[in-house]
Amino acid sequence: MPAVSKLVPEETVFFLCDVQTRFKKLIFGIDELVLTINKMLKIAKALEIPVVVTEQNPKGLGNTIPDIDLPSLGPLLVATIAKSFFSMMTPEVKAILHERPQIKSVVLFGIESQVCVLQSALDLIEAGYNVHVIADGVSSSNKEEIPFALARIRQSGGYITTSESVAFQLQRGAGLPGFKLFSNIMKEEKDSTVRTSQKMLQHRSFL
Numbered sequence: 001m002p003a004v005s006k007l008v009p010e011e012t013v014f015f016l017c018d019v020q021t022r023f024k025k026l027i028f029g030i031d032e033l034v035l036t037i038n039k040m041l042k043i044a045k046a047l048e049i050p051v052v053v054t055e056q057n058p059k060g061l062g063n064t065i066p067d068i069d070l071p072s073l074g075p076l077l078v079a080t081i082a083k084s085f086f087s088m089m090t091p092e093v094k095a096i097l098h099e100r101p102q103i104k105s106v107v108l109f110g111i112e113s114q115v116c117v118l119q120s121a122l123d124l125i126e127a128g129y130n131v132h133v134i135a136d137g138v139s140s141s142n143k144e145e146i147p148f149a150l151a152r153i154r155q156s157g158g159y160i161t162t163s164e165s166v167a168f169q170l171q172r173g174a175g176l177p178g179f180k181l182f183s184n185i186m187k188e189e190k191d192s193t194v195r196t197s198q199k200m201l202q203h204r205s206f207l
Contacts, residue, residue, distance in 0.1 A: 005130035007169040013103050014044050014051045017088055017110025017117055021062030027111055028143035032196040034067050036137040036163050039189045041069055043167045044076055046181050052096060053080040054088045086116045089123035105130040107166055109137030113149040121153045131158040136200040164193055
């Protein structure tokens with residue numbers, strides 16, 4: 001039987017990988033990617049899920065794209081960490097996870113799918129975390145690489161999912177606290193979700 005990993009807000013952290021200003025003109029579907037990321041940040045805020053952000057060599061590649069609304073997270077933004085290795089599993093990130101032993105699942109999104117996202121996912125899986133990669137929340141400067149990277153993650157035990165699916169898994173039900181806020185977010189994001197799905201999920205087969 002395959003493993004089942006259910007997302008629980010209290011046991012989940014969001015990882016945003018390297019969506020920086022120098023990549024803005026290079027990445028496939030960057031506008032749709034940013035829409036997905038901002039949607040996930042709204043979900044993080046509504047459900048009180050911590051967020052960890054990394055930036056690859058920010059002196060050379062710039063900081064996180066300003067269109068990504070990190071300030072809205074307040075204290076839920078645990079850290080923005082500069083890195084030189086491709087994987088997000090830096091000593092600083094490992095320390096953050098070590099300080100939060102309740103964390104079992106990492107929801108991962110960002111760029112590039114075949115480099116930093118892939119290596120982060122593999123390191124996290126190896127470390128024993130359940131890794132959920134958002135298919136409409138990752139991209140690359142070479143879009144043809146994306147399905148192969150996602151397939152590799154899946155082969156290694158990661159879960160390939162969508163922003164919509166993750167959001168509803170974390171909310172769990174209509175009778176729980178905060179559902180009205182959650183429902184309003186999903187209604188606000190409906191058009192963006194359709195747009196991003198049509199752009200980012202086309203031809204992404206992971207079987």
